[in-house]
Amino acid sequence: MAAPHVAGLAAGMIGHYNMPAWATKATIIATAYDTGWGRNNAGWGKVDTLLAHYAINGGWSTWWWDQGTTGQVRYVDFTLAQTARRVRIVLTWPDPPAAAGASVARVHDVDLGLQWGTLTTNWSANMYSSSALQTVEVIEADNLPAGTYRVKVYSYNVGSVQPVAVTVKIIDGPLPPGITQTLETPHAVRPGDWFYAKAKAMAGSHVASSVYGSIALGAGLSLDGLWYARQGDPSSNLEWVWFPSPRDTTIGYYSPFAMNQGSIAAGYTRTLWWQVRAGSSEGTRSITYTVNSRNGGTGNVTRNVIVDGTPPTTDSPRFWYWLPGLRATTYCWTRDTLAGLNVDTAYYNYSRDGGTTWSGWIVTSCTGSTPTTDWQYMYADAVPFGQNSIARNRIAYAIADAAGNWAFSPVAAVWSPVSLQGTVQLQGPISMNYPITLEFRSLDGGGTFTRNITPDAAGNFNVPSLEPRRYTVHVKGRKWLARNVTIDLTATTSGGNLGFIFLPAGDANDDNSVDVFDLNLLVASFDASEGDASWNGGAADFNNDGAVDVLDLGLLISNFDQEGDP
Numbered sequence: 001m002a003a004p005h006v007a008g009l010a011a012g013m014i015g016h017y018n019m020p021a022w023a024t025k026a027t028i029i030a031t032a033y034d035t036g037w038g039r040n041n042a043g044w045g046k047v048d049t050l051l052a053h054y055a056i057n058g059g060w061s062t063w064w065w066d067q068g069t070t071g072q073v074r075y076v077d078f079t080l081a082q083t084a085r086r087v088r089i090v091l092t093w094p095d096p097p098a099a100a101g102a103s104v105a106r107v108h109d110v111d112l113g114l115q116w117g118t119l120t121t122n123w124s125a126n127m128y129s130s131s132a133l134q135t136v137e138v139i140e141a142d143n144l145p146a147g148t149y150r151v152k153v154y155s156y157n158v159g160s161v162q163p164v165a166v167t168v169k170i171i172d173g174p175l176p177p178g179i180t181q182t183l184e185t186p187h188a189v190r191p192g193d194w195f196y197a198k199a200k201a202m203a204g205s206h207v208a209s210s211v212y213g214s215i216a217l218g219a220g221l222s223l224d225g226l227w228y229a230r231q232g233d234p235s236s237n238l239e240w241v242w243f244p245s246p247r248d249t250t251i252g253y254y255s256p257f258a259m260n261q262g263s264i265a266a267g268y269t270r271t272l273w274w275q276v277r278a279g280s281s282e283g284t285r286s287i288t289y290t291v292n293s294r295n296g297g298t299g300n301v302t303r304n305v306i307v308d309g310t311p312p313t314t315d316s317p318r319f320w321y322w323l324p325g326l327r328a329t330t331y332c333w334t335r336d337t338l339a340g341l342n343v344d345t346a347y348y349n350y351s352r353d354g355g356t357t358w359s360g361w362i363v364t365s366c367t368g369s370t371p372t373t374d375w376q377y378m379y380a381d382a383v384p385f386g387q388n389s390i391a392r393n394r395i396a397y398a399i400a401d402a403a404g405n406w407a408f409s410p411v412a413a414v415w416s417p418v419s420l421q422g423t424v425q426l427q428g429p430i431s432m433n434y435p436i437t438l439e440f441r442s443l444d445g446g447g448t449f450t451r452n453i454t455p456d457a458a459g460n461f462n463v464p465s466l467e468p469r470r471y472t473v474h475v476k477g478r479k480w481l482a483r484n485v486t487i488d489l490t491a492t493t494s495g496g497n498l499g500f501i502f503l504p505a506g507d508a509n510d511d512n513s514v515d516v517f518d519l520n521l522l523v524a525s526f527d528a529s530e531g532d533a534s535w536n537g538g539a540a541d542f543n544n545d546g547a548v549d550v551l552d553l554g555l556l557i558s559n560f561d562q563e564g565d566p
Helices: 002-017 021-031 049-053 516-524 550-558
Strands: 060-067 073-080 084-092 109-115 136-144 147-157 162-171 179-184 194-203 207-217 221-229 240-244 258-265 269-278 283-293 297-307 318-323 327-335 347-351 376-383 394-400 406-408 418-426 436-442 448-453 460-466 470-476 483-488 495-503 505-507
Touching: 002 021, 002 049, 021 049, 021 060, 021 084, 021 136, 021 162, 049 258, 060 073, 073 162, 084 109, 084 147, 109 136, 109 162, 147 162, 179 207, 179 283, 179 297, 194 207, 194 258, 194 283, 207 221, 207 269, 258 269, 269 283, 269 297, 318 376, 327 394, 347 376, 376 394, 418 470, 436 460, 448 460, 470 495, 483 495, 505 550, 516 550
Parallel strands: 418 495
Antiparallel strands: 060 162, 073 147, 084 136, 084 162, 109 147, 179 194, 194 269, 207 258, 207 283, 221 240, 221 269, 283 297, 318 327, 327 376, 347 394, 394 406, 418 460, 436 448, 436 470, 470 483
16 A cells, blocks of 8 residues: 555656656655654655645755756755754655666665764765665655754766755654644533533654554443544534444444544644533443554553533522612522532523513622532622512522523512601691501502601601502591591602691591590499599590590590591
């Protein structure tokens, strides 16, 4: 198989550079690399298409000319900018055919020399090629320091003008080249998912020969097949081939667990894309990529892939603080203990009508770094609710773990407690410091509850820690008719004010009306004082002066036949 390979390379070189055949030959030999099999087994090495076509890792230069007859010295100079690990100089020529029956097939004898230091034009040099009965002369020199060098060609025995070619190949990096490998895998996948194990092999210098890559899969993983990409990735349509994983009974069976990656020149990579599939169970799985090279040694790299089918844990969202304009900042605790959180996938959505319609999912922030397994919190800043409503404000969060499992938080109401202030004016007493009952009747589905208060002497009161809703507040004092006041506590983050509330007197039996039953109670305790047998707890003492008298009768008469707000 070497002949068609070299023939194709030669044809490509001639087409690329339009050099004569002997110059092409010199370039191919100079850029061949040592496989380690020895000169008797592999000559000057294995030809390499990439190194021959392009100036890689030090590069090469080729000259050709017509060499004169015996005794002529021609030369070319080259300069090393830095110490070269190896310099190979190749001289070739197309020798004329020998006479029939000649004892030696070679006709012309041309020699090769290398000089440094003081450069001369005569046939003196620091190194000479070993002359042999062939038309190729080679000098190899290791660790040449930076400087200018002269390549000399000497016509030792040339009867007529002889075309010659010289190639100088410079290798900057170490020999052997050393090979490195990388393996890219996802951090985590879900059970049953397939993913790429992307394996790259690279030469440290010069060229790594006969690179062979293989993969070993830990328990819980299987192989779908192999994409072999010489240039791009499997989606780029650049010289990639799919090798499915066949049964070993298939005709022409091959194993996609390994592939010859060829020879790799410095600065280039060869990539294998193994398509791996996760099993059904969760856990950490290992993948190992091993590389063997004829001259670059052996190495391997292992990566772990987490198989995780469980979504993260999320807490119920919580209110944090308000910003101007009734914009709320909220947060939600979350955690994933196996694959870890993908903190870049945090979202929230919100509703302003109790969950009937939603905003749509909005990207938000999450603390920590992917793939953290610690508790973190997502937070939504300045959500534009425009109201502080336990009945209407709703928020929910979503986040995925590093394997792609999504979790959705419970839907939570967003609100903060508010207070309610007001001033009660009781008809009759001088001091307002008497018990009052406030019955809160929610207008947005929150039910009914009561709070018992005692205003100060001026009638002022404050009710803390109320749910922000729309209420009808039923204000009732024993002996006074009730009044209803409607208030919306969703438009504030602090509190509301019921204002001034006047409660008419005369309701001795506390049935929220002033009628004959109240009059009867007043008559029964008329002229009684606190402590008397007929005092009846002061039910008819409407002005709270400690006696039931004409003043209380006057208050009752002023409101007779009236009812309080229901």
